[in-house]
Amino acid sequence: MSRFVDTMVATAANAGDRGMTTGEPAAPVRRTWGEVHERATRMAGGLVSGGVVPGASIAVLAADPAVIAPAVQAVWLAGGSVTMLHQPTARTDLAEWAGDTLRVLSMIGAELVLLGSPFDGLSAVLDEHGVAYRRLDDLDGEPLGAPVEVAESATALLQLTSGSTAEPKAVRITHGNLWSNAKGMEQAARLDPETDRMVSWLPLFHDMGMVGFLTVPMLFGIDLVKVTPVDFLARPTLWPDLISRYGGTITAAPNFAYAIAARRMQGVEDGTWDLSRLRIALNGAEPIDPTAVKAFTDAGARFGMPAECVLCAYGMAETTLGVAFAPVFTGLSVDVVDPDELEAGRRAVPVAGDRADARVFPLLGPPLPGLEVRVVDERGAVRGEREVGRLQVRGEAVTPGYLTVDGPLATQDADGWLDTGDEGYVVNGQVVVCGRRKDVIIMGGRNIYPTDIERAATSVEGVRAGNAVAVRLDAGTRRERFAVVVESKLAGEEEAVRELGKQISARVVDAVGLRPYSVVVLKPGSLPKTPSGKLRRAAASSLVPG
Incomplete structure (x- = not known):
């Protein structure tokens, strides 16, 4: 039986008034972990009566942590694995998103998508492609009497990596992996459910948000205040x-x-x-x-x-x-x-x-x-x-492998x-x-780390914090060099951009002793990023002119 699920169930019974607060800043709502679990047992009952079997791969597309928490727990109670799908934003090309998402669903062998607000309208895309789904608001049933038994080696979470969504890859996290890492973090962080309270806006499709700031507090019964990335950015x-x-x-x-x-x-x-x-x-x-x-x-x-x-x-x-x-x-x-x-x-x-x-x-x-x-x-x-x-x-927390569009891929050596x-x-x-x-840039026998270049670039006034990328050019050849691509509100102002480029080059030379081949200044929002917000250095190379 899964130590992870056993502990989660025991915590729900013994957490008292500890739980999660959602809905800030507009309409905060508090639910104890016991109440989250009670809702999860009914959702799990609905899943099992609807045909979900142990080992089923179930994807979740929702934004409200209050809905996601019981939903993912319900999947684990029913013996399935959870995949949090990347969420489209206001700037997302829905046709492109649909294509990427269908590739992900095929790759993980998803049998069902659990759909919640504000993505209910995307049901038409799933209908068009014959993808089974259930709306989270309607998912209910007789409470599941006991968790479906699964082995420690069973998959609990398929965590999509932060690379290109057009070439997806999912990390296969087992119940044993999840338990081991959660216990390790509990010890290292000296977590105390009696005195600690966690506050987070991190996205739940990212591992730090999903594991660190939903699964861990739910597992150990720690108070949690959870808002969304949209709330933080606003x-x-x-x-x-x-x-x-x-x-x-x-x-x-x-x-x-x-x-x-x-x-x-x-x-x-x-x-x-x-x-x-x-x-x-x-x-x-x-x-x-x-x-x-x-x-x-x-x-x-x-x-x-x-x-x-x-x-x-x-x-x-x-x-x-x-x-x-x-x-x-x-x-x-x-x-x-x-x-x-x-x-x-x-x-x-x-x-x-x-x-x-x-x-x-x-x-x-x-x-x-x-x-x-x-x-x-x-x-x-x-x-x-x-x-x-x-x-x-x-160690025990290390994944046994990936799922890719070309099939499973092992991660560990002998x-x-x-x-x-x-x-x-x-x-x-x-x-x-x-x-x-x-990403390491090799020039003249030296290994130059892009973070040194990027920190130098962002130290120049006018460059948006955290929005500078050092790009390898002609990697692995004798002509290897690098460019710097930054975002700035000055983009489009020819004189200002020229001066900004000079300052960036000078600051980079001071930092690493090498001059960039070119400096490219883009308007805010132009740099390619992963769905979780990380800069994609390799993709940024296409922004550097010939």
């Missing part, structure tokens, strides 16, 4: 406002969101919020910029937020969610290393004294309980302390190691990530 200060009003102790977001919040918080009067109870502000899912972290902690200090709350983390869907967490309530710690040794010698040698061109990397903490991390070279030989190479991870695709090193037991291996 008013970024809603985030600290909710933390203040609900006494939030735990939150999380990618680096770009902390940069946005820092800017918006600067214009708020002292004393407006009380952020003193925040003990974890997890920063993960994309490269962490120490400058953005400091801007956030400086902005939060006026409201009593302790700088120690910042928790830098490393994770990926292939380990369910987490790989490594920095020690709780120690704040941002960085490793400052010699750029020449890093780029040419593949070693992270600490810098003595103040050196302007030094590389600064956040320390991401030790591996979570139940996971191992190692660094290997291109031949697979294990590297030592402070030696840069390919990061690999092993000894159980997963290649993360990242370059990095280990120091004093803590993981450091230098960058994605496929």
Whole structure:
């Protein structure tokens, strides 16, 4: 029997008045985890009576966390697996979205789509292609007496990756994977259902939102305040406002969101919020910029937020969610290393004294309980302390494989190691990530990490925070070079763009000692991003002229 489902059911019976609050800021509604479970048992009864069998692949397309929470629990109670579909936005080409979604449904062998507001109108697309669906508002039945028994190896979650939706891939997360990673994060974050309250706006089709800020609090009975990404983007200060009003102790977001919040918080009067109870502000899912972290902690200090709350983390869907967490309530710690040794010698040698061109990397903490991390070279030989190479991870939380349009794909080698695709090193037991291996720019025998170029570009006034991409050109050839593509409100103003390009080039030369082949300035909203908001470097290469 699944330890994950057993714990979820036991928690529902013993969580008391702890539960989830949704509907902020317009019409907040609170439901205890027991009430969520009671609704889930009726939905599960409706699924089973409707023909859902153990192992069934069920997709969910909805936006309201209040509806999604009992729906996904119902699928697990009925013995099925959940796939959260990427959601179309106001700017989405619906015909293109439909094509991508149908490929996903075929790839995962979906037998049913659970459809909720505001996507009910998309039922016509599903009808047209013969895809079975049920509306979540109408899904009901006799309460399921007991969960359908499934093995630890059964699939619980098919997490769509953040690559191109036209070439989908899903990480197969088993009940055992989910349980192991949740327990590891519980220990590393020192979660306490009696005192903790989680606040989140993260999308539920992303692993950090789905696993970290819905499944984990539902599993362990931790109070949760959940709004949507649309709510956050419409008013970024809603985030600290909710933390203040609900006494939030735990939150999380990618680096770009902390940069946005820092800017918006600067214009708020002292004393407006009380952020003193925040003990974890997890920063993960994309490269962490120490400058953005400091801007956030400086902005939060006026409201009593302790700088120690910042928790830098490393994770990926292939380990369910987490790989490594920095020690709780120690704040941002960085490793400052010699750029020449890093780029040419593949070693992270600490810098003595103040050196302007030094590389600064956040320390991401030790591996979570139940996971191992190692660094290997291109031949697979294990590297030592402070030696840069390919990061690999092993443990019970690691997925057994992917589903792809071409069939299943294994993820582990014969000894159980997963290649993360990242370059990095280990120091004093803590993981450091230098960058994605496929994005590393190789020039003159040096390994240049795009994040260094991008941070330099976004430090120029006029460049939108978090919207700069370093693009490899002629990768793998003797002519390899790079371009910088940025977003700016100055796009279209010829003189201003020319001056902005000069400033970006100069700042990049200062940072990495190399000049970009070109600088491309685009209007806001032009850079290609994944459905979860990550920049797509490879796709951005098409934006660089000949």
